[in-house]
Amino acid sequence: MKNLYKTSVLGLLSLVFLFFLGNTFPVNAQGGTATVTTDKNDYSPGSTAIITGLGFQPGEEVDLHVYHADGDPLGSDPGYHEPWTVIADANGEFTTSWYVPTAEEGDALGATLNLEAHGNMGSEASWTFTDSGSFGYNTTSSKSNTVSLSPGGSNNTTLGVTVDAPKNNGTIAVSLTFINTGSPSITIGTGTSQINLTSSVISFITGNSGIAHDFPISVSVGSSVASGSYSFTAYANGTGVQSAGGWGFTVVVGSTAGSIGTVSIGSQSGTSTYGTASSPTYAVTSTRGSNGTVNGTYSVSGLPAGVTSGGFSPSETFNSAGGDVFPGATLTLNVDANVGAGSYNFDIFLTDGASQASTQGTLFVSKKNLSVTAVTGDITYGDAEPTPTVEYAGFVNGDDAGDLDNEGFALGTDYNQFDAVGTYNTTIAIGTATDNNYNFTPLNSSTFEVGKLDLAVTAVTGDITYGDAEPTPTVEYAGFVNGDDAGDLDNEGFALGTDYNQFDAVGT
Incomplete structure (x- = not known):
């Protein structure tokens, strides 16, 4: 009874401990009151999971095995999933550990893992934990990844990154660190020739699906910073979570000129048919060649006779600073009813006076x-x-x-x-x-x-002598074709007769 009573208390303490950890995974104890748990519910790659067993038989040999709950049980790193054996102490307890392989060492990143314990005296227990990886990054909605400032200027409203923390890391404090990437290089700091970047520290309380928070970024540019486009990467930092990936953003200082990269045109929207006037449209988009100010103008040329440009909407011109995305436009063509059926290529240009990009569109006129x-x-x-x-x-x-x-x-x-x-x-x-x-x-x-074909029919009779009775005529036909004769007729029931009566006078 003493051993049983002690195990029950430990089981209760374990449950209390688990309650405070906020673990939402089920514990499957299949052999009496034996339990097996990890010290956390989620681990970053390269960390170590501390495993605790309670409620086993004193001296019981317990085989432990960690395997993937999703997909192939051994994954691509079977060497890290070999079972091992521990021996429970006099209280039926043990402590051991399992190394969580890095992304380079295996495929545990993002995985759900099962831990099973099998004792040689019949004790059974299992546990589930995860290795859900690193922070995720996205530009905050309504914010940007580019800001333009003059030397000595500052901004705390334009830049923003949304950081998504992995699940099951409990409560963690997350902050951002910044590094300068690319060229030109610049030191981050408060000096007159430096750019200073700051953000807040936010407390994450993670659960099964993780949680995301927005980090606005404040920028101040030293008064002596040279004009240019400066690239940076922000990394989130939190206990037990990898910073991998990062979020890139750009600070454009001064009136640095940018350049045009590409211009593209979509397929024709709206049908044009020979004989009917029409106004098909095309979506026109473009990209930067480099960050900085671009005063762009869209234009079209090479249209066939009978086709004119209806212009670009909302505008054929735009001004784009820093790393801002170029605005697209919708081109309308006015096609006369006399334009013959066929396909007609035309040219689209985007120019800013210093750089240019072009592409070719096609007008289809149907028959x-x-x-x-x-x-x-x-x-x-x-x-x-x-x-x-x-x-x-x-x-x-x-x-x-x-x-x-x-x-x-x-x-x-x-x-x-x-x-x-x-x-x-x-x-x-x-x-x-x-x-x-x-x-x-x-x-x-x-x-x-x-x-029907006309067939001539003649009633005929021979001559007679005065006093003879009225003769009975017969018929003669003229006009048969295709070898037909009277035998091919359906009915010859003509009404035949003469204008002679017996004893009429001699005559015709």
Whole structure:
């Protein structure tokens, strides 16, 4: 009972200790009251995790194993994940450690790690901790990574960095340090030929998802600092967290001239079609070549006949200082209805008088759709197959069939000579027909009628003699085609007769 009572008290103390650490990871004690914990819930690479075991059997051999909870258990650094053995003391307790490999030594950075303890007397326990790495940096929203000042000037409102601390580091005090990077070099300090940089110390209370704080940066430029663009990097410093990465920013002193880097133009927005006036737009963007003041002007040239510039919006000119991002613009083109279909390249320039960048844009004018219908007149039974012609609908700009490049449509009908009387269709396919300004679509067929052929029918009878009874006429036909004869007729029920009555006088 004494050993059991003591273990329970230690377990309670351990839980109290864990409560104050703020650990949100579960403890899985699978063998009685055994527990295993680390002294922190998160570690920076290259640090050492202190491991404490409680509630094991006195003298129990305990195998310990640390492995990745996410992905491959052994990761890319299996040498750091070999199990090892400790022996619990007379109170069933032990203390040991595990080295957290650096980013160069393995892949623990950013990992979630499981610690398992297996005793040879049946005790089991597990624990989870992390190696979530280093500070993260982003330019603070509404702030900038560039400030322009005259010698002797100061600013505490423009520069700002947001620092994101890794999770599970408890409460840490974080401050910024600054170094001068690149050229020209300058000393950080309060002297007349120095640039002074300061920021505040902020207390982070980190949790499972970490926490971010904004650090405004104050800048003062010594009165004797030469004009130039000075580059710096800010690093966050906090106990147990790496400073890796840093945040770069620029202090531009004086009226240093910058330069243009590149200019780019996006794809056409808005459709242009032959026969319809249009105003397509293009997004134009540009980049710096170097920090400093740039008075830029956008321009366009090389437009085809019938196309004019509608200007750059919001403006074709801009002024950009320091390392500020160049403002983009939207170019509008005015395309006349008479501009032929096709693609037209034009040039975009950004100049500031000392440097220039250019690029090429493309205007696409689509073909107009022209409806084409194959037509033919009605015919009569027995006629040869007719040859259709075409009718157009949709010409613009005063065009007609004479303006088309090629009218080589494949025309025909579904009628063959001597087909029965009825309704038939023309047929049309594109064939070799083509035009620079028109798409022949849709291609339409039409109907035509095959009517009955006129057949001459004559009622005939032989001569008779006075007094004979009225003769009965027969019929004779003229106009049969395709080898037809009276036997091919559907009904010969003609009403036949004469104007003679028996005993009429001799005559015709």
